[in-house]
Structures are given as C-alpha cells and as structure tokens.
Amino acid sequence: xxxxxxxxxxxxxxxxxxxxxxxxxxxxxxxxxxxxxxxxxxxxxxxxxxxxxxxxxxxxxxxxxxxxxxxxxxxxxxxxxxxxxxxxxxxxxxxxxxxxxxxxxxxxxxxxxxxxxxxxxxxxxxxxxxxxxxxxxxxxxxxxxxxxxxxxxxxxxxxxxxxxxxxxxxxxxxxxxxxxxxxxxxxxxxxxxxxxxxxxxxxxxxxxxxxxxxxxxxxxxxxxxxxxxxxxxxxxxxxxxx
Ligand SMILES: COC(=O)COc1cccc(COC(=O)c2cn[nH]c2)c1
Numbered sequence: 001x002x003x004x005x006x007x008x009x010x011x012x013x014x015x016x017x018x019x020x021x022x023x024x025x026x027x028x029x030x031x032x033x034x035x036x037x038x039x040x041x042x043x044x045x046x047x048x049x050x051x052x053x054x055x056x057x058x059x060x061x062x063x064x065x066x067x068x069x070x071x072x073x074x075x076x077x078x079x080x081x082x083x084x085x086x087x088x089x090x091x092x093x094x095x096x097x098x099x100x101x102x103x104x105x106x107x108x109x110x111x112x113x114x115x116x117x118x119x120x121x122x123x124x125x126x127x128x129x130x131x132x133x134x135x136x137x138x139x140x141x142x143x144x145x146x147x148x149x150x151x152x153x154x155x156x157x158x159x160x161x162x163x164x165x166x167x168x169x170x171x172x173x174x175x176x177x178x179x180x181x182x183x184x185x186x187x188x189x190x191x192x193x194x195x196x197x198x199x200x201x202x203x204x205x206x207x208x209x210x211x212x213x214x215x216x217x218x219x220x221x222x223x224x225x226x227x228x229x230x231x232x233x234x235x236x237x238x239x240x241x242x
Contacts, residue, residue: 001104001159003032004081005148006069007111008048010034012145021152024162032152037111040068049114058115066110066121070128073108080129081106085122086147088140090133093151095174097134101151102158109151111144177230179223181214 005013013034016022024030038046041064049059074080082104091097101107108129110117125131136147157163173180184195198210219226 001030001102001155002081002106003030003109003152004073004107005032005034005109005111006037006066006073007034007109007143007145007148008037008113009111009143009145010036012111013149015149016152021156024156024159027161029159029161030156035069035072037065037069040065040072052115056115060115061112061117061121063118063121063124066117067124070108070110070121070125074125074128076128079105081108083108083110083122083125083129083131084148084151085110085112085117085131085133086136086141086144086151087112087116087133088135088138090135093134093136093147093154095154098151098154099158101155107155109144109148111148113143176215177226178212178215179219179226181211181218 007013016032016034017025021030021032025032037048041047048061048065050062052058052060070083082101084101084107086109110121122131122133134147134151136150141147184199188195188200196210198206201207216227
C-alpha cells in the first residue's frame with residue numbers, strides 16, 4: 001500500500017518510523033511519504049490560510065496550495081488515490097471502514113488545520129478521485145495530523161504480515177460486532193485476585209461460551225448501541241472462537 005500525507009506539520013509524522021508501522025515500511029508492505037503543504041505555495045511568506053468569507057472566527061486554508069498539492073498525487077493516467085480528510089464533519093471512522101481502506105492500493109491524506117480547508121478543494125478533488133471526510137469522534141482537534149496517525153495505525157495493522165499473530169484480528173473488539181471479553185495472563189492469583197476458573201479449565205467449549213457471554217454482557221453495559229446494530233439471528237450462531 002502506498003500512502004501520501006500532506007500537512008503543514010510534516011514533523012508530526014516522525015513517530016511513524018517506530019514500531020509496527022516502521023516494520024511495515026521497512027519490509028515494503030507500506031510505502032509512506034509525508035509532504036509539506038507549503039511546498040506548493042509561491043509567496044515569500046508561504047501563506048496557506050486566509051480569513052473566512054461570510055465572517056466568523058479563525059482562518060480557512062486557501063484552495064490554491066491544496067489544489068496544486070492534490071494535482072501532484074492524482075495524475076490523470078494512473079489509478080487515482082483515495083483522498084481521506086479527517087474532519088469533525090466527517091463520516092464515522094469504524095473498523096469496517098478501516099478494513100475497506102486496507103484494501104486500497106493508494107491512500108492520500110489531507111490534514112486540515114484552522115477552521116478547515118476551502119470546500120472547493122474537496123469538491124474539485126471529487127471530480128478526479130474518491131473523497132471521504134472521516135470523523136474519529138464528536139470532538140475537535142487542532143488539525144488532522146493526529147487523526148491520520150490513528151487511521152493509519154488501524155489500517156496498517158490489517159495489512160497482511162504486519163501483525164505477527166493474525167489470529168488476534170478475528171478475536172478483537174469490533175471484529176464480531178461485540179466488545180472483547182476480559183483478558184488474563186499469569187500469575188493465576190495476583191493481589192488476592194484470581195483468574196476466572198473457567199479460563200484455566202482447559203475446556204475450550206466452555207471457555208468459548210464464557211467469552212461470548214462476557215462479550216455480550218460487556219457490550220450491553222458499555223455499548224448498547226452496538227447490540228441494536230447487531231442482527232439478533234447471528235447472536236445465537238455466534239461462535240466466538242476459543
Ligand atoms: C473538509 O475538512 C476539513 O476542512 C478538515 O479541517 C479540520 C479543521 C480542524 C481540525 C481538523 C481535524 O479533524 C478533527 O478535529 C476531527 C476528526 N475527527 N473528529 C475530530 C480538521
């Protein structure tokens with residue numbers, strides 16, 4: 001997978017050289033490049049923002065630099081990248097969308113700052129490539145950079161060969177539409193607290209049932225919205241693997 005990121009703070013992405021994403025880059029699974037939006041400005045002050053039409057607080061990112069930046073990554077003859085713009089006004093970022101993005105050959109991230117990017121940038125980009133404004137949640141950040149780090153981590157870990165134990169992809173929260181059951185490891189007793197006996201029973205059928213029941217109870221308490229989204233049929237057949 002090829003990933004290009006355009007931002008006025010390219011240094012925000014230094015952490016991407018670390019850990020698993022660093023490995024994915026090292027073994028070629030992920031080809032990532034970060035670009036400074038100011039490379040596409042031409043004035044001496046390298047201006048990227050201006051006051052909003054219609055008034056209101058703050059500044060808006062100018063269309064010209066963004067237009068030239070996106071031109072650089074969406075040449076007509078090649079398969080265009082999928083443009084992702086983290087935004088409080090976006091569609092919810094979910095594990096399902098992460099899986100969808102993990103199948104894309106080329107992702108292009110535009111990091112907004114200030115009050116946002118001039119809408120015409122997205123409108124014009126949509127004539128040349130798929131554009132998705134993505135929200136991580138109902139809150140506002142200073143800019144898209146942190147959101148891109150989150151999205152990239154969620155997507156990269158789904159790429160083949162990135163996670164050592166691919167089995168954990170099937171087990172994790174949201175993989176089955178439920179939250180994950182509680183996890184335990186040694187010692188069997190710690191500060192007077194015991195690991196649930198069933199997990200040490202070796203009875204894998206019983207363990208699977210216990211994990212499903214815990215997952216259902218936890219989801220019901222913490223995320224009832226996820227339960228209503230579930231197809232009730234699947235709950236009975238659901239086989240939360242051991
Ligand atoms: C068209 O899109 C834009 O102009 C995006 O512009 C901005 C402006 C400020 C901050 C951000 C970053 O995204 C979030 O704050 C965000 C994402 N998820 N939840 C909160 C983006």
